[in-house]
Amino acid sequence: MSETELVGQRVVLRTDRRPDDATLVDDFTPDLVDVGAHHLCPGCGEPIAIRSAVECIADLGAVERTISVFGIGCYTAFSNNLDLEVLQALHGRAPSLATGVKRMRPDALVLTVQGDGDMVNEGLQEVLHAAARGENITCILLNNGVFGETGGHITATTVLGQRTKNTLDGRDAERDGYPILIGDLIASMGGAAYVARGAVNDAGNVARTRRMLAAAFDTQERGEGFSFVEILTMCPTGWFIETQEAPDYLADVIAGTHQIGVLKGGDR
């Protein structure tokens, strides 16, 4: 169990240090992530997703010609510790910046990293237009169904029934509307060449997601058009659950609506 403390009448999960019963398995740091420490919450899925992406870039031998464009969210903590070139975008605007980058540097591998609040709320038109244009870039969505950075608020991908800080009784279709299945929407578009939805809740899904990322980058390298990988990531803090419950919550609640699989192109 994670360590808790009593604050007033509430039992609070401590996240400022490793629980006493936890053991350090490995302190391995991937080559392209400059420092081992990050300040994201324990159990967050975003570092695994980002590590998967940078390892695919290394496997491709594209490290010295990659330009990545970051949105604004918790994952922005990684935009200044990657050993890849990074252009920081405004919230929602990464696909248009990546378009300008790719058009002027067609030989570069150009990717965006955005969360669901960034991509599906604030900048929905950007990713849809980039897909429709068949823009030869790879957009990566880290989808946890909440605004993690502000503390777990409803986004456009929050699934029905999901508790968030401002839908405490769960997302209610009548009151809050329905989630946007962005991967499925993009897969329906003409310019999208490769679309997949992965997850990082267990080793099998991490391996599968890495194959999806590799396929997306290959799509770009072959000049086939827009490629998109949606990655479901854990956010125990924003989901208000115990850290170790988050992978199962992802599988049972989030992936029940946002179903994992290759949605277009590649080997399904």
Added chain:
Amino acid sequence: MARRLMEGSEAIAEAMVAAGCRFFAGYPMTPFTEILERMAEFLPPADGVCMNAESELEAIGMAWGAAATGARAATGSTGQGLALMQESISEMCTARIPLVVINMGRGQGDYFQATRGGGHGDYRTPVLAPSTVAEAVELVPLAFELADTWRNPVLIYGDYYLGHTSQAVETPEMVEGAVAKPWALDGTSGGSGHAKLLSSLGEAKQRDGVGYDLAEHLERAGVATLEMAAGVEPRCDVGHCDDADLVVVAFGTIGRFVRWVVKELRSEGHRVGYVRPITLFPFPADAVRQAAVGARSVAVYENNLGQMIDDVRLSLLGSCPVEFIGGLSMDSSGFGVGPEIDAPKIRARILAELERVETT
């Protein structure tokens, strides 16, 4: 050098390409549309890219991405579209990325938007306001040079008249950007241990024990902004002010009318002069103050309810009375082509102010 009859939009577009602009993105909107049309025509043969962006938000985003690679990039619109671009303009100032924004306004109601901006944070953008097609051709390369030098967006503020007036102008000269851009992204620094970061949150990497420190970064960006404000040379066109009782201040198209009227009144013996600010930011405050020495009044003519008049008052610091003799003049289209923008009518307003000054 060859002189050709060119419409303003065509001349501005040709001047941009000659100034090395290789990326343009825009969304059609009167009176900016023809600039986009011409860039779509001129850029591909020059090995450049022109994007028909799906919105103004994406237009400036695309130009931001292109500029980040070191290319000379531009976008544009009219005031309404510029309103949508404000977040990006201010953020690009903080991220220190150069860009040229062609702002073809409707009337002069966007003076505050251009010179103060509606974006967030502690930022400023130099604003160049040509009054003729020839002057626009001259200011376009300056805009790119200022943007590169100060790593900051620069606005060119024109209007319907500038875009749609045909004038014989010198064919824009090819110029090379002289400012090196070691910060520009090309991917090659990846894996070096110090891959480049171009961000409005800071450029320090965690590896160096720093990471994003907004206090440090915003302070540094603020210093750069102040250096730019002090380093960009204010420009203006001043005439007949030495013994003038009345100095008329006007910019852009209106400034061109005022200059003509003042010259006519001078030839008739009236003691009147003019100041036409060319840089709206930095505002040519010293020149305005100098021009008003000995004058009994300074009159401001703008095609709006009175916006630049604030800068005139700030320049004079109470040393001379300031009167507003302009006003909003629109036709039904709202494009800023109004019945009052007519030399005899402007002459009548200046004469009335001159008579008031000389009889009181």
